[in-house]
Amino acid sequence: MNTAAGLLSVRNICKSHFDPNIGGQAEALQAVSITVDHHEFVSVIGPSGCGKSTLLRIVAGLDQPNSGEISVAGQRVSRPGADRGMVFQEYALFPWKTTQANVEFGLLLKGIKKEERAEIARRFIELVGLKGSEQKYPHHLSGGMRQRAAVARAMANNPKILLMDEPFAAVDAMTRQRLQEELTAISASERTTVLFVTHAIEEAVFLSDRVVVLSGRPGRVIADMKIELDRPRRWDELAGERRFNDYREQLTRLLYGANAPVEMSS
């Protein structure tokens, strides 16, 4: 259908897993198609277990779909690659590398020279507000700092698209809002293309140009909503914004509807 459009094109992805409870395959994703344009920030929301992480892992090339295909800039992809950077919910920083070395890692693999690596890494470390923690190992960073380091590591590698799986789920509410504001500012200034997974409606509205809603398991796309608010955004400005609350309400209703008729008959 929309074959030519977009930087990332997810077409008709179906995926099932073996489920020991029913002794057979259980569908996780049902013909999911999503397009993400250049410089666009798209969030995927859906009830828990609807296949959001599965979808992101398939896009990253870490899982294989049963059918359907993924293309980035018109090229089909099926293996992991540096063109799709990923920020994992559990940070996944390398414990044996300092913040600096973690952020430099992708650049090292690309064969970029030491000084240039250090320079790029410094820039992104500063961008995420980790200046001064370059020589610390991950176990000496707080949860929020680890998350920033993981974002810096993914962004310093200059991927075509950044995939983020509930990256702020494990930090406290205040840190989360700070990180969201920083992410929206950075992605706007760096013009990063982002596919962001969350189950927090406010987070999706706050961050995104578009929000894609998945149904309860098996995940199907049930809505694709444009968020027409200027970016970058700030929480203190959005708190009283009518349209923000409208979007939030609409999505809440959609999600509530998506969650109600659970299709698990077993």
Added chain:
Amino acid sequence: MTASAPSSRLPLTAWWLAWLIKEIMPFAVGVLIWQVLSVLDIWPSVLFPSPFQVFRAFVTDLESGVLLSSLGVSLISLCWGFFVGAAIALPLGYLMGLHSVSRDFFDPLVNLLQAIPGLAWIPFAILWFGLGKGAVIFIIVMSVFFPILHNLLTGIRLIQPVLIEASQTLGAGRAAIIRHIIFPATLPNLMTGIRLGIAFGFRSLVGGEMIASTDGIGYQIFNAQQYFQSARIVVGMLSIGIVWLLLDRLLLRPIEQRTTMRWGLLREGIDNT
């Protein structure tokens, strides 16, 4: 902070004192109890030599050169045994850990063989290599090999898949994953394996030299027993312990402090946070 220059000497001295107490105290207490037990004269000295007798035997063996030369022989055997054992265990371990066909093939064999103590190889070691260093080294290889292999395999199994996945999304291929993820991630378990390997190696070394050799510290212990020179037995036993301590303090621990402890993958103990 400005007046720190004159006062900085005191903490340094105090630090040295604390270090000395921490390092020496356990041994001092041990020797003290030993001395008290000897003074009480419960057992004849041939069964329970006193610290002083042991010290005198130590000086004699040191002066005659017997102690150092037999220690030298033993350590050379240990090194050979360790390096040969590790040189086989490391590649095999990474092969088994990263290649399922090799794992399926070697796993049952390794499992069968690892239950056999190194010392059980003494008869064949003597038949194959004759009495002497060859037999001793072979026994050490058989003792060093399994702890290293086993711990390395455990280390590979414990690697978090998400770290490998993260490296893949940063562009890592198979070679880069092995070099940048698998190697450092297996280091804590590998160090455990190396420690255990050396410890097992020491045991087999002494046992092997007693039976399968005519030289080395194990043979000296055995020999001293033949002549009821109990103090010399203790000298031999203690020198093994001291060599191990030096090895641990000067080599193994610094490596761990520079790697796994710094990375937060290993701690001294759970009271130490």
